[in-house]
Amino acid sequence: MSRVEFRTGQGGLPKLVLQTAASTAEIYLHGASVTHYQKHGEPPLLFLSSQSRFQSDGPIRGGIPVIFPWFGKPADKPLQHGLVRTRSWQLAEIETRAGDQLRARLTLPSAPELPAAIRLEYTVTISAELTVELAVMNESQQPFTFENCLHTYFAVGDVRQASVHGLRGIDYLDSLAARQRRTEASDAIRFSGEVDRIYLNAPPVTEIRDPGLRRTIRVETQNARSAVVWNPWIAKSKAMPDFGDDEYLRMVCVESGNVAENQLTLPAGESCRLQVAISSAPLA
Ligand code: BG6
Numbered sequence: 598m599s600r601v602e603f604r605t606g607q608g609g610l611p612k613l614v615l616q617t618a619a620s621t622a623e624i625y626l627h628g629a630s631v632t633h634y635q636k637h638g639e640p641p642l643l644f645l646s647s648q649s650r651f652q653s654d655g656p657i658r659g660g661i662p663v664i665f666p667w668f669g670k671p672a673d674k675p676l677q678h679g680l681v682r683t684r685s686w687q688l689a690e691i692e693t694r695a696g697d698q699l700r701a702r703l704t705l706p707s708a709p710e711l712p713a714a715i716r717l718e719y720t721v722t723i724s725a726e727l728t729v730e731l732a733v734m735n736e737s738q739q740p741f742t743f744e745n746c747l748h749t750y751f752a753v754g755d756v757r758q759a760s761v762h763g764l765r766g767i768d769y770l771d772s773l774a775a776r777q778r779r780t781e782a783s784d785a786i787r788f789s790g791e792v793d794r795i796y797l798n799a800p801p802v803t804e805i806r807d808p809g810l811r812r813t814i815r816v817e818t819q820n821a822r823s824a825v826v827w828n829p830w831i832a833k834s835k836a837m838p839d840f841g842d843d844e845y846l847r848m849v850c851v852e853s854g855n856v857a858e859n860q861l862t863l864p865a866g867e868s869c870r871l872q873v874a875i876s877s878a879p880l881a
Contacts, residue, residue, distance in 0.1 A: 608651030632660035644848035666743035726876040746854030754809015760785040763803035791830035825852035
């Protein structure tokens with residue numbers, strides 16, 4: 598029942614199309630970006646902008662950009678959100694697994710701008726849920742310090758009715774206020790303006806409740822100590838050339854990784870795996 602094929606995607610970029618009995622997905626080698634995941638009988642789970650550029654020198658706007666080895670735009674770095682979301686990855690292996698699972702493993706060829714002897718692997722597994730995993734292997738003789746983040750854009754019916762749950766009592770850095778530290782007071786984070794927050798030491802499970810599409814999305818992580826919640830709202834949407842003016846209504850980012858003071862230091866010879874499992878169910 599499972600099927601995999603290479604096709605030419607938007608902008609002429611190659612993409613992998615995966616199909617199982619329960620779901621379909623698309624992965625661009627550009628950035629190892631999962632741009633689409635859909636369970637049969639449900640709307641797509643991931644948001645992808647109709648204005649995304651699909652150019653080899655920029656990131657894809659939507660799906661799951663892979664952020665590494667830094668998050669945001671530190672003053673001493675050339676680009677926002679690291680280097681690997683605009684690199685061309687390679688397909689290393691396709692595996693059919695028990696339980697109607699299909700798994701694609703991608704690797705990043707070495708690039709001069711990336712630290713030598715740091716290897717990256719990205720594994721995407723689909724079935725009735727979507728699991729993505731970023732492995733970092735430090736094959737150097739020195740410890741390696743980095744940030745990582747799987748920048749997941751979720752599709753929602755109308756963000757003004759949606760809410761994010763599971764972060765009450767968690768400290769966050771407010772990126773709209775020079776990363777001031779605050780504590781989340783609410784059990785249900787709602788959207789009536791721009792939101793851009795880095796939750797620190799976050800729990801492994803968050804949920805998006807979306808009455809518009811009548812579903813709950815569950816995000817379950819391993820080895821992710823940070824959760825980033827982002828919606829650009831009106832002005833920022835208009836300012837982004839690769840994002841539709843009204844598309845902020847149809848998306849919310851709940852990103853999973855290790856960011857800011859949750860950055861990681863990987864000892865020489867060790868590896869670590871950041872995993873995000875995404876599932877959905879009818880809204881109770
Ligand atoms: C989020 C950041 O992770 O990514 C936001 O918290 C940022 O500050 C957003 O605007 C999008 O970034 P980019 O580089 O993809 O436009």
